Amino acid sequence: GQNIDQPTEMTATEGAIVQINCTYQTSGFNGLFWYQQHAGEAPTFLSYNVLDGLEEKGRFSSFLSRSKGYSYLLLKELQMKDSASYLCAVRWASGGSYIPTFGRGTSLIVHP
Amino acid sequence: ETGVTQSPTHLIKTRGQQVTLRCSSQSGHNTVSWYQQALGQGPQFIFQYYREEENGRGNFPPRFSGLQFPNYSSELNVNALELDDSALYLCASSLGGGRVADTQYFGPGTRLTVL
Numbered sequence: 001g002q003n004i005d006q007p008t009e010m011t012a013t014e015g016a017i018v019q020i021n022c023t024y025q026t027s028g029f030n031g032l033f034w035y036q037q038h039a040g041e042a043p044t045f046l047s048y049n050v051l052d053g054l055e056e057k058g059r060f061s062s063f064l065s066r067s068k069g070y071s072y073l074l075l076k077e078l079q080m081k082d083s084a085s086y087l088c089a090v091r092w093a094s095g096g097s098y099i100p101t102f103g104r105g106t107s108l109i110v111h112p
Numbered sequence: 113e114t115g116v117t118q119s120p121t122h123l124i125k126t127r128g129q130q131v132t133l134r135c136s137s138q139s140g141h142n143t144v145s146w147y148q149q150a151l152g153q154g155p156q157f158i159f160q161y162y163r164e165e166e167n168g169r170g171n172f173p174p175r176f177s178g179l180q181f182p183n184y185s186s187e188l189n190v191n192a193l194e195l196d197d198s199a200l201y202l203c204a205s206s207l208g209g210g211r212v213a214d215t216q217y218f219g220p221g222t223r224l225t226v227l
Contacts, residue, residue, distance in 0.1 A: 102156070
């Protein structure tokens with residue numbers, strides 16, 4: 001199957017740094033997305049990784065290791081508004097189609 | 113540039129009824145994907161439409177059907193509603209029909225409650 005594993009819930013303190021991990025099946029891998037989703041709202045795009053390494057975008061960074069089937073989303077200088085669910089989505093090449101599969105999401109709670 | 117829009121925002125139906133949800137894709141996008149998201153879960157892929165044709169389907173029964181129009185807007189129809197169909201239904205638009213690496217942009221969703 002095309003499994004994606006990420007922690008269910010994490011808590012952190014305002015101003016701190018948090019790392020949310022995501023592991024996935026490597027066969028046929030064709031890209032990984034991170035989305036942020038506030039309660040009751042649609043997911044919003046954060047980052048896309050297809051090559052190994054770190055992609056930095058402001059306070060958010062995303063890392064990928066294709067050989068290990070591993071990615072993480074790093075959030076720095078946490079703010080209360082960062083409390084949300086963070087979805088890891090992986091695209092596998094299947095019959096010429098590249099439709100992403102989403103993990104269950106990691107609920108991040110930021111405390112003052 | 114207009115983002116992805118969905119209607120209605122909320123909907124309440126009873127078991128056995130039928131429902132139609134609507135989505136307008138982002139300007140310039142020709143691909144629409146529909147997802148079902150139950151509470152506490154990630155979005156589950158239902159199907160994708162590219163240039164008015166179904167381009168991929170997830171593990172959903174035939175009572176989930178769809179349509180894409182020449183302007184690339186789309187409908188999701190669900191017949192014979194069941195209690196488990198209660199969820200947030202998300203529409204995502206993109207460019208490329210799922211055949212190339214492109215990013216999906218989501219609409220605000222329709223919250224369906226089946227009683």
